[in-house]
Amino acid sequence: MTNQNVVVADTNSGINLAITVHVTNSSIFTTAAQKPPAAPGGYITISRKKLLKNLEISGEARLNAWVNSTRTSSPTHVKSTPSVNDDQSSWILHHPSALEMFEQIIDASKGKQIVMFLDYDGTLSPIVDDPDRAFMSKQMRATVRKLARFFPTAIVSGRCRDKVYNFVRLAELYYAGSHGMDIKGPAKGSKYKKGSEGVVFQAGSEFLPMIDEVYKELVEKTKTTPGAKVENNKFCLSVHYRCVDEKKWSGLAQVVKSVLKEYPKLRLSHGRKVLEIRPTIKWDKGKALEFLLESLGFANCTDVFPVYIGDDRTDEDAFKVLRERGQGFGILVSKLPKDTSASYSLQEPTQVMDFLQRLVQWKRLAFQRQSRV
Numbered sequence: 377m378t379n380q381n382v383v384v385a386d387t388n389s390g391i392n393l394a395i396t397v398h399v400t401n402s403s404i405f406t407t408a409a410q411k412p413p414a415a416p417g418g419y420i421t422i423s424r425k426k427l428l429k430n431l432e433i434s435g436e437a438r439l440n441a442w443v444n445s446t447r448t449s450s451p452t453h454v455k456s457t458p459s460v461n462d463d464q465s466s467w468i469l470h471h472p473s474a475l476e477m478f479e480q481i482i483d484a485s486k487g488k489q490i491v492m493f494l495d496y497d498g499t500l501s502p503i504v505d506d507p508d509r510a511f512m513s514k515q516m517r518a519t520v521r522k523l524a525r526f527f528p529t530a531i532v533s534g535r536c537r538d539k540v541y542n543f544v545r546l547a548e549l550y551y552a553g554s555h556g557m558d559i560k561g562p563a564k565g566s567k568y569k570k571g572s573e574g575v576v577f578q579a580g581s582e583f584l585p586m587i588d589e590v591y592k593e594l595v596e597k598t599k600t601t602p603g604a605k606v607e608n609n610k611f612c613l614s615v616h617y618r619c620v621d622e623k624k625w626s627g628l629a630q631v632v633k634s635v636l637k638e639y640p641k642l643r644l645s646h647g648r649k650v651l652e653i654r655p656t657i658k659w660d661k662g663k664a665l666e667f668l669l670e671s672l673g674f675a676n677c678t679d680v681f682p683v684y685i686g687d688d689r690t691d692e693d694a695f696k697v698l699r700e701r702g703q704g705f706g707i708l709v710s711k712l713p714k715d716t717s718a719s720y721s722l723q724e725p726t727q728v729m730d731f732l733q734r735l736v737q738w739k740r741l742a743f744q745r746q747s748r749v
Contacts, residue, residue: 463713464712464713466713467713467714468721471708471716471718471719471720471721472720472721473720473721473722473723473727474707474720474721474722474727474731475722475727475730475731475734477720478731478734481705481720482738484681484705485681485704487679488679488680488681489527489528489674489677489679489680489681490527490681490682490683490704490735491527491528491529491530491668491669491672491674491680491681491682491683491704492523492524492527492528492529492530492683492685492732492735493529493530493532493665493668493682493683493684493685493686493694494520494529494530494531494532494684494685494686494728495531495532495533495685495686495687495688495691495709496510496512496531496533496535496540496543496544497510497533497534497535497648497687497688498648498686498687498688498709498725499685499686499687499709499725499728500512500516500520500531500544500725500728501513501516501543501725502724502725503618503648505618505619506605506619507605507607507614507616510543511543512543512544515729516725516729517544517545517546519729519732519733519736520544520546520549520732521546521548522733522736523732523735523736524546524548524549525736526735526736526739526740527735527739528550528672529548529549529550530549530550530551530552530668531544531549531550531551531552532552532556532661532664532665532684532686532691532694533551533552533553533555534553534554534555534609534612534614534647534652534688534690535553535554535607535609536553536554536558536608536609536610536611537551537552537553537554537558537559537560537610538553538610539553539609540553541553547562547563548562549562550562550575550668550671552661552664552668553609553610553611554609554610554611554612554654555611555612555652555654555659555660555661555664555690556579556659556660556661556662556663556664556665556667557578557579557580557611557612557654557655557657557659557664558577558578558579558610558611559575559576559577559578559664559667559668560575560576560577561575561576561671575668575671577667578611579611579657579659579663580611580655580657580659583611583641583642583655583657584610584611586639586641586642586655587608587610587611587612587613587642587653587655588608590613590635590636590639590642590653591606591608591613593635594606594613594615594631594632594635597631597635598615598628598631598632601617601620601624601627601628601631602619602620602621602624603617603618603619603620603621604616604617604619604620604628605619611654611655612652612653612654612655613652613653614647614650614651614652614653615628615632615650615651615653616649616650617649617650617651618649618650628651629651632644632651632653636653640656641655641656642654642655642656643655643656645689645690646689647688647689647690648687648688648689652690660690660693660694661686661690661691661693661694662693662694662695662696662697663693663697664694665682665684665694665697665698666697669682678703680703680704681703681704682698682701682703682704683704683705683706683707684698684704684705684706684707685706685707685709685722685728685731686706686707686708686709687708687709687710691706691708691718692716692717692718694706695708695716695717695718696717698717699717699719705718705719705720706718706719706720707719707720707721707722707728707731708720708721708722709721709722709723709724709725709727709728710723711723711724
């Protein structure tokens with residue numbers, strides 16, 4: 377990718393506007409057969425209308441790339457071949473199983489306070505066709521309850537905070553909903569920070585009326601796409617297409633994109649068979665992780681060991697923060713190789729539960745040894 381200097385000609389005013397555009401290939405502006413002469417200073421001249429049209433095409437290409445990526449990475453499309461198996465083996469070398477590396481992980485955390493951050497869908501509960509029925513098992517809930525007795529624990533989800541709380545139903549946890557834009561701590565405060573009051577934080581409250589407006593519009597315009605479901609997560613929206621015929625994925629994505637054209641303060645991103653719509657503010661799951669660490673009194677501590685477990689692209693923001701801090705690590709939940717900043721991997725929620733149970737057991741034994749001293 378290179379920076380291309382472009383002069384945009386405004387035919388009404390006669391003014392040439394010089395801007396810099398990031399492009400992979402300048403041929404998106406002109407064809408090889410009709411390349412205009414370069415303007416002085418290494419600029420090329422194109423009309424404003426053509427520039428906007430080409431940028432629109434670029435956006436559509438990116439949207440189609442998302443859809444194609446989802447299609448090709450779907451388990452129903454991935455075939456076991458020597459090449460695929462080799463790729464998976466190579467990926468596992470760089471992102472080994474957190475269960476197999478458990479002892480090394482514990483060694484790295486010695487003398488430090490472990491703080492747990494957990495995504496919900498695909499991490500604590502299986503991915504299901506109906507997002508309203510993504511229930512966690514009783515065994516998983518019991519495991520997370522025990523985990524919170526030994527470590528500060530937060531649920532960080534793209535879901536509305538109230539909705540994810542209703543799924544988990546554990547009052548002693550921290551909850552960061554809407555990709556971290558809506559955070560609330562235990563009402564009684566945290567036992568890990570003396571004198572702390574219930575943490576409450578909301579980013580982007582001014583966007584709530586706009587989010588509601590877009591939600592209503594998307595519900596109306598996606599009615600013609602069987603299986604599409606629009607979910608209002610308060611500070612963000614999710615358009616689920618897990619139950620939509622693959623042939624209609626691109627069309628649905630274009631419908632969503634057309635609605636958002638009228639709302640430049642909202643941005644579109646992509647998750648596991650879901651299109652995410654969020655305010656264009658600099659806040660994500662990584663920011664939420666840092667905020668919660670600060671709320672717990674670990675902002676500038678060297679003796680903290682954050683562990684973040686998640687399965688989605690939005691969790692990458694948290695994985696990157698941990699790498700940049702040089703503290704703790706991220707665990708990606710995935711059966712397939714993916715580009716990730718996580719250090720370790722687990723394949724599914726049952727393995728997540730196994731890992732959490734081992735953490736609880738290790739800490740319980742550590743307390744027992746201390747009590748005998």
